[in-house]
Amino acid sequence: MQIYLVGGAVRDQLLGLPVKEKDWVVVGATANDMLQAGFRPVGKDFPIFLHPKTGEEYALARTERKVGRGYTGFTFDTSTTVTLEEDLKRRDLTINAMAQTTSGELIDPYHGQTDLAKKILRHVSPAFAEDPVRILRVARFNARFNFDVAPDTLLLMRKMVEQGEVDALVAERVWKEWERALLEKYPENFFAILTACNALAILFPQITASNAGLLALRQSVNLSANPQVRFAALLHTLSENEIKTLCDRYRIPTDYREIATLVSKYLPHYQDATNLSADDLLDFLLATDAFRRPDRFKDFLLGCAACSAIHTTDWLLACSEQAKAINVKELITDYTGQALAQKIKEKRRNAIQSWLRP
Numbered sequence: 558m559q560i561y562l563v564g565g566a567v568r569d570q571l572l573g574l575p576v577k578e579k580d581w582v583v584v585g586a587t588a589n590d591m592l593q594a595g596f597r598p599v600g601k602d603f604p605i606f607l608h609p610k611t612g613e614e615y616a617l618a619r620t621e622r623k624v625g626r627g628y629t630g631f632t633f634d635t636s637t638t639v640t641l642e643e644d645l646k647r648r649d650l651t652i653n654a655m656a657q658t659t660s661g662e663l664i665d666p667y668h669g670q671t672d673l674a675k676k677i678l679r680h681v682s683p684a685f686a687e688d689p690v691r692i693l694r695v696a697r698f699n700a701r702f703n704f705d706v707a708p709d710t711l712l713l714m715r716k717m718v719e720q721g722e723v724d725a726l727v728a729e730r731v732w733k734e735w736e737r738a739l740l741e742k743y744p745e746n747f748f749a750i751l752t753a754c755n756a757l758a759i760l761f762p763q764i765t766a767s768n769a770g771l772l773a774l775r776q777s778v779n780l781s782a783n784p785q786v787r788f789a790a791l792l793h794t795l796s797e798n799e800i801k802t803l804c805d806r807y808r809i810p811t812d813y814r815e816i817a818t819l820v821s822k823y824l825p826h827y828q829d830a831t832n833l834s835a836d837d838l839l840d841f842l843l844a845t846d847a848f849r850r851p852d853r854f855k856d857f858l859l860g861c862a863a864c865s866a867i868h869t870t871d872w873l874l875a876c877s878e879q880a881k882a883i884n885v886k887e888l889i890t891d892y893t894g895q896a897l898a899q900k901i902k903e904k905r906r907n908a909i910q911s912w913l914r915p
């Protein structure tokens with residue numbers, strides 16, 4: 558049994574980045590060998606085991622063969638004759654196809670270290686074309702590292718799109734890669750690469766390479782690390798129905814949909830906030846749920862700020878604080894039900910009015 562550190566952990570070490578998780582490959586062992594050593598099985602499609610002490614993933618070295626369409630259409634061979642080089646060859650990119658021995662020796666049969674130095678994303682073998690998720694992964698790694706995509710890799714991705722492989726992607730996998738890309742330093746690159754390989758129009762027909770949403774997405778990186786804020790900035794030019802259609806297609810969480818819809822609908826109010834009347838400002842604060850969900854309101858304002866040359870974020874936060882400062886406890890002693898709600902609204906409106914005209 559031979560054990561090697563593989564994939565992202567090796568890549569990130571070479572880049573001088575913190576290693577968030579470690580994955581291991583085991584060569585020359587069977588599933589029974591792993592069980593006898595105390596590992597716990599977790600893999601369904603192929604044998605993956607958790608280390609009894611560290612909880613890190615250990616996978617038996619494997620090769621795979623394409624037998625159907627999409628990313629699920631594979632059979633796997635995890636016999637003890639599978640070599641480390643064969644296991645690495647099935648991986649997506651050369652920078653992810655390196656391994657390290659337990660003593661620290663680098664094993665790099667596909668020149669991943671060279672591509673790291675050149676800042677190039679390059680596929681390992683023609684088998685790349687068998688898994689459409691790899692198109693999304695290249696786009697996501699470009700969003701993370703801002704590396705160039707090798708011309709032959711981009712050409713292969715275009716052929717995959719032409720052959721309809723992208724049509725086989727399931728909603729959950731698309732959203733998983735999309736959401737992860739939103740967390741990266743260059744999230745707009747995710748869409749640039751999909752545009753370059755002609756996949757954008759298929760996966761996200763509402764988004765275009767020239768869309769102002771991509772510019773807002775770039776700006777949002779400077780304002781917030783929250784992927785919901787970035788998502789809202791990206792979609793701010795879409796209608797409520799277009800946002801709903803996109804979110805339904807990829808089963809995007811409700812929190813993302815809500816903030817994107819708010820930014821799309823109320824961005825003009827954000828931009829013109831200082832010209833609104835007290836009544837209109839109160840209606841705006843109520844519509845955006847500023848009083849009950851202040852944290853989301855702040856994220857909504859950040860989403861708007863990413864889309865606008867006019868920034869009213871601090872002004873609106875101050876306005877909402879004035880409206881929230883009324884003493885509701887005093888009103889409860891004299892009013893109930895609808896009368897109480899109306900009185901609170903009246904007090905908040907008056908507080909805003911006084912703040913506008915001291």
